[in-house]
Amino acid sequence: MSFLTRKKFDFVSHGLATDTFGVVRFRGSEGFSKCYRFEIDLVSTEPQIDLRSLLSNPATFTLLRDEGDIPFHGMLAQFDQLHQVDEYVFYRAVLVPKLWWLTLTQHNQVFLDKNVPEILQDVMKDGGLTSLDFDLRLQADYPRREYVCQYGESHLDFLSRWMEREGMYYYFEQNENSEKLIITDTRIAHSEMDQGKNLYYSPPSALDEPHREEVINSFVCRQTALPRDVRLRDYNCQTPSLEMSASAHVSDQGRGEVYIYGDHFRTPEEGNALAKVCAEELLCKGERFYGESTIPYLRPGYLFDLQNHYRHSFNQGYLTIELEHEGSQTAFLLAGIRKELSDTERQPYYRNSFVAIPGSVQFRPERKTAKPRFYGTMKARIDAAGSGQYAELDEQGRYKVALPFDRSERMGGKASAWVRMMQPYAGADHGMHFPLHKGTEVLLTFVDGDPDRPIIAGAVPNPDAPSPVTSENATRCRMVSGSGNEIHMEDEAGSERILMNSPKKGGFIRIGAPNDPDWDKLMSKDGISLATGGSFDVKAQVWNVLILGESAAITVGMDNKFVGVLRVDSTIGARFNFPMLWEKKCGAEKTKWIGLTQKAAGSDVEISGNNVQAVGAIQRALGSKVDAAAMDTKMNALKTRVAANYSAAITAQTRLIANKSEVSAAKTEAVGQATRAAVQQSQAIADEATAAAQDSRLAATSAKSSASEFRAVVKRDIAAASRLRLRAERTVLTILDTQV
Incomplete structure (x- = not known):
């Protein structure tokens, strides 16, 4: 039905x-970065x-005028009977743009390696808009962002906070059949109104002219x-030494400073751009103009020029940023109900209030x-x-994680950006890190509560x-790698121990209490191997004990030194073997070393089961000569060492000769004439040993002037020692043969 002809x-x-419907009255609001909303009271003769x-069909509300209608397209968010x-029958409809659909959502999702305009487009399309429903008119360059999280937000809230941060805003253009969302970041995107840019200021008075409606x-x-x-x-973990600060000037007449921390900018340049946006946000609040009009085509996002204002400086260009509409055709409501209507009630009207900069x-x-935080x-x-x-x-030791709410189904290392993991100890060239396995459950936390800045707080076990x-080994501190390498510390009273175990060769080290309960669980009991390509040094400040169960072998390639500062006690359980020199069997022999002189007291030397008494005169004499040779070689450290080694060899041979000479003397007491001959031969051997010692001293002295001569002397001494040894052996054999 038609309610009114005009x-x-x-x-x-x-x-x-x-x-179907007639409009009784309406109220509406629109503005930058907000969905317009019109509440419209309707009347109809259709009750069903x-x-x-x-709600599922588009709708259009129109302000009718002879010079051109002003439509508002959209969808119904609400309809009341x-x-x-x-x-x-009276109804009420709430008209909104299609962008309003995005308020009906709530999402948790992650965007990777996208800039803000790309994110906006993805979200709007996911909310039901098509590429024909919006237009991005942007001037600035927006860098790609590694990781952006939408957490517990509607699509519209998510878009709004990012646009607000970046300085973007939106408004709507109304076309013949639909509305279009315009997103921009620059004032040059705004145009003049199609109906004309000049608007006249005319306050209410009795002198209003007819054309000033x-x-x-x-x-x-x-x-x-x-x-x-x-x-x-701000702080950027990727450039920790770079100071992240930025600033922008707002007004010369301003007072104070706005200081913001943690806006998550990554470079000083990005920070300066954000600071500029913040300054412009404040500046556009500094001067605003509030007006009322009867101009139905006044719209947010469009420019106009004010004319005829009594303050001449106000007659300039403006940009409308907010608008409130109001209109009524009350005659519909009252017709047939009230017979008497005032002139005001009979006349439809339209008016608005607006804000401009x-x-x-x-x-x-x-x-x-x-x-969201x-x-x-x-x-x-x-x-x-x-x-x-x-x-x-x-390269920074970061991981990628799959968030529980992400429905993108991106897997295989594509579910997130690289995420740092908290460590108990970290720093330049030092720290701790136990690599995580794929699928490990972890707990995330967020720097400053920001969903865009995740960090791995730690890994957690599950069934x-x-x-x-667990409850079975609650007294133990354990560290077990994925391949079975293990370090554990048992804290149970009386069983305190530390165990290190590797399954590769079955080696382990245990310190502390024996009889580890896990002994049978170890892969092998073969022992442990320590190897180094360089040196191996073991030091104990007070004392050290090394106990080897069955046997031990120590092999020295070139040189060996065994030093006792005050005392060295050597205990041999069964056999002490010096190859090439002599062989002694003793139960508990104590040997005292003073410099290079050796005293043997109470020694038992066993040869063929016979006990003999050692006569030490010749030995002491030879020892004194060796001592003298050692003292002379102290002039030069390197030469001293060589001479001392050779002198020690001669001394050892001399002791062998002396021991065997003592055997000869003992045999002499038993067999008579053969003994005297052996003594004479032993004396001759002693004389030759003395001569050899003197030759050794001369060789050491000559080594100071000529290394080559010293080597020759050494070779001669070795040959002489060999001859002495052979003669001593022959002497012993002669004595034995004589006894026989």
Whole structure:
């Protein structure tokens, strides 16, 4: 039905006939970075309208005018059936743009390696918009971001907070059939209104001219105090030594400073861009103009020029940023109900109030959309490519994780950006790190509670990956690698021990209490091998004990030194063997070393089962000569060492000769004449040994002047010692033969 032949407002739902509804009155609001919303009271003669179908169909509310209609396209967010008066049924509709659909969502998702414009497009398309429903008119360059998280937010809140941060804002263009979302970051994207840019200021008076029906009848200015500067500061873990600070100037007349920390900018250049956006956000609040008008085509996002204001400086260009609409056709509501209507009630009207800023000022949206904060921990799993056991790490030792809420199904090392892991000890060229395996359950926390800045707090066990310490071994501190390498410390009273075990060769080291309960669980009991390509040094400040169960072998390639500062006790259980020199069997022999002189007291020398008494005169004489040779060689450290070694060899041979001479003397007492001959031969041998010692001293002295001569002397001494040894052996054999 047609309610009026000349109406000012119209509403059409595209699922119903165009004349189904008449508009009684309405209120609406629109502005930058907000979805417009019109609440429209309707009247109809149709009481059985399918209310659900209205919500799924587009609708259009139109301000009618002879010079061109002003449409508002969108969807119905709400539709109410109110009451009935006579044959009229009253309804209320709430009209919003399609962008409003994004408020119905709540999502948790991750965006990787995308810039903000790309993220905006992905989110809007996921919310039901097509590429025909929006247009990005951006001037700035937006760097790619490694990791962006939408956490517990609607799509619209997520888009809004990112646009507010980056200085983007949006408004709507109304075309013939639909609305289009315009996202911009620059004032040069705004254009003049199609209906004309000149708007006239004409306050209410009795002198209004007829052509001034659509005028601005109120226009006031508000100045607001501003801060002087904006300063930002942050920290980037990728450039820890680079100072992350930025600043921007707001107003010369400003007071104070706005200081913001933790805005998550990664370079000083990005920080300066953010500081500039913050400064422009504050600056566009410094001077605003509030007006009222009857101009229906006044819209946010469009420029106009004010004319005829009594303050000449106000007659300039402006950009409309907010608008409130109001209109009524009350005659619909009262017709047939009240017979008497006032002139005001009979006349439909339209008016609006608006907010504008100077056209030369860059608008920036207020940062009012709160960023979600996550204080606590979140479960995740280590993500990695391939089928290997270990997860891949980057050059910084970071991991990739699969978040529990992410529905992208990106796996194989593509579920996240690289994420750092907290360590108990870290620093330049030092620290700790136990590599995690693929699929390991970890707990994430977030720097400053920011979902865009995750960090691995630690790994946690579960029934599929149990803890190495349970109720069965609660007194143990254990560290077990994925391949079975283990270090554990047993703290049970009386069984304190430390065990290190590697399954490769079955080697282990145990310190502390014996009889480790896990002995039978070790892979092998073969022992431990210590090897080094260089030196191996073991030092004990007070004392050291080395106990070897069955046998021990110590092999020295070239040189061996055994030093006792005050006393050295050597205990040999069964046999003490000096190859090539002599062989002694003793139970508990004590040997005292003083310099290079040896005294043997109470020694038992066993040869063929006979006990003889050692006569030490010749030995002491030879020892004295060796001592003298050693003292002479102290002039030069290197030469002394060589001479001493050779002198020691001669001394050893001499002792052998002396011992055998003592045998000869003992035999002499038993066999008579043969003994005297042996003594004479022994004396001759002693004389030759004395001569050899003197030759050794001369050789050591000559070594000081000529190394080559010294080597010759040494060779001669060795030959002489060999001859002495052979003669001594022959002497002993002669004595034995004589005895026989």
